[in-house]
Amino acid sequence: MAFLELNGITKYFGRQAAVNAVNLSIQQGEFLTLLGPSGCGKTTILRMVAGFEHPSEGSILLEGDDITDRPANKRPMGMVFQSYALFPHMTVEQNIAFGMHIQRVPRKRIEQRCAELLELVGLGEMGKRYPHQLSGGQQQRIALARALAIEPKVLLLDEPLSALDARVRVTLRTEIRRIQQQLKMTAIYVTHDQEEALAISDRIAVMAKGKIEQLDHPEEIYSNPQTVFAATFVGTSNQFSGVVESAEKGLCQANGYTLHVAPLSSSFDGKRVLLVVRPEEITLHASEGESLGNGTGNHISGVIELRTFLGPFTRFHVRIDDKMLLTADIPSQQARGYDAGQRVLLTFLPSACQVLPVDSGVESLTTIPAK
Numbered sequence: 108m109a110f111l112e113l114n115g116i117t118k119y120f121g122r123q124a125a126v127n128a129v130n131l132s133i134q135q136g137e138f139l140t141l142l143g144p145s146g147c148g149k150t151t152i153l154r155m156v157a158g159f160e161h162p163s164e165g166s167i168l169l170e171g172d173d174i175t176d177r178p179a180n181k182r183p184m185g186m187v188f189q190s191y192a193l194f195p196h197m198t199v200e201q202n203i204a205f206g207m208h209i210q211r212v213p214r215k216r217i218e219q220r221c222a223e224l225l226e227l228v229g230l231g232e233m234g235k236r237y238p239h240q241l242s243g244g245q246q247q248r249i250a251l252a253r254a255l256a257i258e259p260k261v262l263l264l265d266e267p268l269s270a271l272d273a274r275v276r277v278t279l280r281t282e283i284r285r286i287q288q289q290l291k292m293t294a295i296y297v298t299h300d301q302e303e304a305l306a307i308s309d310r311i312a313v314m315a316k317g318k319i320e321q322l323d324h325p326e327e328i329y330s331n332p333q334t335v336f337a338a339t340f341v342g343t344s345n346q347f348s349g350v351v352e353s354a355e356k357g358l359c360q361a362n363g364y365t366l367h368v369a370p371l372s373s374s375f376d377g378k379r380v381l382l383v384v385r386p387e388e389i390t391l392h393a394s395e396g397e398s399l400g401n402g403t404g405n406h407i408s409g410v411i412e413l414r415t416f417l418g419p420f421t422r423f424h425v426r427i428d429d430k431m432l433l434t435a436d437i438p439s440q441q442a443r444g445y446d447a448g449q450r451v452l453l454t455f456l457p458s459a460c461q462v463l464p465v466d467s468g469v470e471s472l473t474t475i476p477a478k
């Protein structure tokens with residue numbers, strides 16, 4: 108049995124379904140992220156789990172109990188918001204203790220628990236301060252401690268890092284993950300930041316237009332996307348819009364090139380597809396004269412338009428023709444010989460091409476330059 112189960116939950120605002128028949132099973136101790144663009148329904152799902160919104164259809168089960176109609180204050184959930192939402196006139200300790208006072212926890216236990224939680228979030232010395240005397244990152248640590256104080260069964264985090272600067276965001280996301288793992292806490296995390304989702308989660312639900320497009324482990328979402336949306340929303344990708352010429356031989360026509368992919372099932376024959384190749388799957392070669400092995404790989408010639416040093420790897424934008432710009436990430440050690448203006452050959456293996464069937468409406472996806 109799943110720890111937390113959403114069964115076919117739908118939420119209408121007026122006639123629009125913000126969340127549309129979503130099913131989700133979350134295991135005890137799991138860190139699950141809802142990832143998607145603004146307006147796809149992530150926050151609405153979280154608010155239904157918290158009890159701030161009532162589903163128009165469907166049910167929510169916690170440890171087998173139907174909690175769909177249970178009010179928010181009777182649900183064992185701790186919530187952390189984007190805007191820290193600390194009480195400004197209360198000290199850090201008073202903020203953390205607030206929920207425990209309401210639950211009539213004995214004073215001695217509250218003091219002990221405050222001290223434990225301040226240690227847990229790395230702010231042992233700051234109990235007597237007021238929120239305005241703390242940085243944004245520190246305030247969010249306190250908001251986390253406050254959410255954990257009532258010993259919730261599920262921790263709900265709604266874009267908790269998006270108001271913080273980039274460096275603090277990275278440190279704090281690692282901290283959130285450490286604390287969640289230490290406490291074996293079940294958590295649902297909402298973000299539109301795909302890098303954050305990949306870094307922090309046990310599983311990610313990629314969402315679009317009120318539905319879950321793909322639910323899987325971060326590695327799978329990245330290397331084996333199941334839909335065009337998942338492939339293009341998560342990670343940087345090169346995309347070729349094309350048609351399968353021979354599924355058995357793994358041949359596709361795309362942007363005027365014949366591309367080799369891994370053999371496909373015969374149902375792909377003649378189908379319109381999107382081919383997705385991650386930048387790190389592409390290798391650069393100095394000239395077309397260079398030997399390139401057995402000839403079953405993909406070779407495309409172009410001119411380096413931009414070279415960007417990014418530390419461990421260097422990103423190249425390579426102009427193929429007036430419609431196509433490909434992105435290649437090369438380990439910086441191997442990138443030294445290449446510079447803007449140089450003609451190069453890009454190669455990638457058939458197995459590096461993800462082949463995704465496209466529905467109608469794909470026209471707008473034709474020859475999208477890499478992100």
Ligand SMILES: Nc1ncnc2c1ncn2[C@@H]1O[C@H](COP(=O)(O)OP(=O)(O)OP(=O)(O)O)[C@@H](O)[C@H]1O
Nearest residue numbers: 120121125143144145146147148149150151152299
């Ligand atoms: N209380 C409400 N009344 C009417 N429409 C709403 C309400 N709350 C959300 N919506 C609509 O429902 C859709 C989903 O909103 P939701 O906040 O869940 O998206 P989201 O993915 O969390 O986006 P964001 O990252 O911008 O918060 C949006 O179109 C939004 O405008």
